[in-house]
Amino acid sequence: MDTSSLPRMIAYARIGFAAAALFKPKVATVLIGGKPSQLTPMALAWAGGFASREAALGALTLGSEGLDTATRRKVLLANAAVDTLDSLSFLVLAKRQRSLLPLLIGAPGSVLAAYSNFQAAQQLGATSDAAPAELAYARA
Numbered sequence: 001m002d003t004s005s006l007p008r009m010i011a012y013a014r015i016g017f018a019a020a021a022l023f024k025p026k027v028a029t030v031l032i033g034g035k036p037s038q039l040t041p042m043a044l045a046w047a048g049g050f051a052s053r054e055a056a057l058g059a060l061t062l063g064s065e066g067l068d069t070a071t072r073r074k075v076l077l078a079n080a081a082v083d084t085l086d087s088l089s090f091l092v093l094a095k096r097q098r099s100l101l102p103l104l105i106g107a108p109g110s111v112l113a114a115y116s117n118f119q120a121a122q123q124l125g126a127t128s129d130a131a132p133a134e135l136a137y138a139r140a
Contacts, residue, residue, distance in 0.1 A: 004123065006116035007061055007076055014058035021051035032106045034093070057082060069124050076121035083114035 021028035025047040026036040039047075057079055064075040087110040093102040 004120055007079065007120050008065070010079070010113045010116060011058040011061035014054040014061075018051040018055035018058065021047045021054065032090070032093075032102065034102075035097070053082075073121045073124045076117045076124065080114045080117040080121065083110045083117060086110040087114060 017028060017031070020031065025039060025044055028047060028051075029036050029039060029043075060075055061079060064072045067075075087107050090102045090107040090110060093106075094100060
């Protein structure tokens, strides 16, 4: 499976979610399985920080498309690490809320994003490690 286009789609989703978290924090809260009734002023401030992180990761991912393979691979691996930690945070949220909703809503997307970014990074590693003759044969 060619996973080269998935990181781009995930980057656009990150930027879209960042906009939602900034302008409609209650909608963003529902999207990740939270309860809008629990939005305190401090939670809104955290939502802004989270939105900044998502926008930065999305922009960095899109911007790394034209860079060298090693840099692109590092960006994709950083995305995979962040998405893995996000998956764990959904597990914690589900436990705190005593609800499966965060696991059903947010965790699958985070796991898919982590896997997709990791696979894309692996593909880049495989192509950069291959000998030039192997690359020429693979392109033919």
